[in-house]
Amino acid sequence: MNDLRTTAAATGPEHAETERLRQALAEAAYSITPSPPPLAAVERWGRRIRRRRRAAVLGAGCGLLLVPLAVVVLRGTEPGAARATSPAAPASVSPSPSASSTAPAPTPRVVAPGEHVxxxxxxxxxxxxxxxxxxxxSSPEPQFRGVVDGNIDRNTPGVSVxxxxxxxxxxxxxxxxxxxxxxxxxxxxxxxGTVRGKLIExxxxxxxxxxxxxxxxxxxxDPxxxxxxxxxxxxxxxxxARSGPR
Structure with a gap:
């Protein structure tokens, strides 16, 4: 206290008041006992941060891995792309049908009147x-055989030669x-021998x-x-129709 009075006397009343406040604050501070630091909470908080960072890194890595897979899948769906699938069982191929024994019989060639064959x-x-x-x-001049002159009976089967x-x-x-x-x-x-010919009508x-x-x-x-x-x-x-022996 003597020091305060001496200081107050030496420096003036304002300075003495400031010193008293400083000492009062110092004494109050010394009387406060600080609580122990929350080390466990700090550690838990730090672990949570580390887990979140690892999760973020793993998520980014998985995303990078999925991108090539997605590209492969998309390419596999493009037209003409080879599919990585197990080979399918060979399709059964039906044999091509052979010519049927019941194919329609041939019929005479139909020609227009005056059409040359x-x-x-x-x-x-x-x-x-x-x-x-x-x-x-041997006979380039046209020859003729009539069907309306009475030389043949069209109501009776016959063949001329x-x-x-x-x-x-x-x-x-x-x-x-x-x-x-x-x-x-x-x-x-x-x-x-036997010769096969053709028909026209x-x-x-x-x-x-x-x-x-x-x-x-x-x-x-002779024929x-x-x-x-x-x-x-x-x-x-x-x-x-059939011709008889001539």
Whole structure:
């Protein structure tokens, strides 16, 4: 106290008041006992911060890993991309159906009136409502066989035969008519074997048509040998019309 008075006397009343406040504050501070620091709480808080940081780092790492996977998946879904899947079981392949034995039978070629059909060079045929017209290499002038002049009976099945030979080949043709059903094919029996020919008709199912064939005459026999026979079959495999021995 003497010091305060001495200091107050030396420095003035204001300075002495300041010193008294300082000493009072110092004494109050010395009388306060500080509480122990909350070390456990600080440690828990620090651990929480570290866990959050690790979780954030792991989340970022997983996100980086998922990006390539997502790219792979997206690429796999693009058109034409190879799929990483297990191979599928091979699909069963049905054998291609073979030609059916019940395929429709052939029918005559339908030609327009006056339409020329070339069977071989110089051997041409054409049909009109009056009958059959044709030429052969040895007879280039048109020949004619009528169907409306009374020479044939179209109500009775029959086959006519006309033909010429030249250079070892026979040019054979004729009319067929009067059969039941639909004509399909023709066979010509010659001294050199059986020859298959073709059929032509006018449109509208006229009830008659023309057959023609070319025969190689290796034996030198006349194509109109007595053994020559022409058979026109129908679409059911039966006989539509047949010529008798000549």
């Amino acid at each position: 070339t069977a071989a060079p110089g051997f041409e045929l054409w049909l009109t409502a009056e009958g059959k017209h044709w030429t052969t290499p 006309q033909g010429e030979s030249e250079d070892g080949r026979g040019y054979l043709s004729g009319l067929y008519y009067g059969g039941k059903g639909t004509a399909s094919s023709v066979e010509v029996e010659t001294a050199d 006018l449109p509208g199912n006229p009830g008659w048509g023309v057959w023609y064939a070319i025969a190689d005459l290796t034996s030198g026999e 109109f040998h007595l053994d020559t026979r022409v058979t026109v079959h129908d679409t059911e495999g039966g006989v539509y």
